[in-house]
Amino acid sequence: MTSNSIVIADDHPLMLRGLSDFLISKGFNVVGKAQDGNVAYNLIVKLKPKIAILDIRMPYKTGLEIAEACQKNNLDTKIILITFDKEEDIYDKAVALGVYGYILKEFAIEEIETCIAHVVKNKSYFSEEIASYLSRTNLENKPKGLELLSKSELKILKLIAENKTSKAIANELSVSVRTVEKHRSNMVAKLGLDKKPTSLSVWASLNRNFL
Incomplete structure (x- = not known):
């Protein structure tokens, strides 16, 4: 596995280019880019990157489906999801699939470096906005037990x-x-x-x- 190598996938060309250019400018090793889920998964299998930054909603394979395939096939690539979704069930599924990062797209550029820093140390990172949203909507009271x-x-x-x-x-x-x-x-x-x-x-x- 190449040290700190990264594959990025997003079906929005501007988002893909913007995130890729930003990470490269910061010295990260972006080894592959994709605009759909099939290409993204094939890049992960072929290149075995340390990290894959994936849009949740992409043609052919979603970011969640790629995470599931990686888990099923024991691939070591750590998954970071970028999304506009705040739905609890999607977040729950991401956590269940062992996803290391979950960032809202509107904060992707602001938070991606912090997220990657956590992930390379085998620590999870979830966007502060999603954490506070879930706190407001679901964690109003201290959990029972x-x-x-x-x-x-x-x-x-x-x-x-x-x-x-x-x-x-x-x-x-x-x-x-x-x-x-x-x-x-x-x-x-x-x-x-x-x-x-x-x-x-x-x-x-x-x-x-x-x-």
Whole structure:
């Protein structure tokens, strides 16, 4: 994998050119550009970039569909989505697919450098505007069950909200993976979540302002 190489895809030529020119001017290694989802995915498979910055709504394959294909085929490229969408279900799906960044298009130029800086350190970054929007619309009150969690569980939950795997969390906290998995299982029960593999990750991301 080329260090910090980037593929960009957007079906709006002006947006594609503007973002590409901006990143190149800042010294980033843009190795490929695409105006539809099929070309974008093929570039990811062929070039194996560190990061792919994708418009959510593109012909042939959406940014979400590309993220899903990357996850299914164990591709290591980290996905950043740029979008006008503020719908909660789209955001939830992005988080469930392990997307590292989610930026609103109107703030793309302002936030993309910060987002990339987070992603190369294996940390997620979501546009402040989308976080505050979700807070206003869905997170008015402190989520139920949070008060039931132990200090150890809260510490692990904060790391889950950063998209860290159980193995990475175990290494950081100097505990076994089995211990982390047990805490995860306990948190799912205490928070009343369903037992889907992604439920706790989605919950942690949506409620990270309370962690």
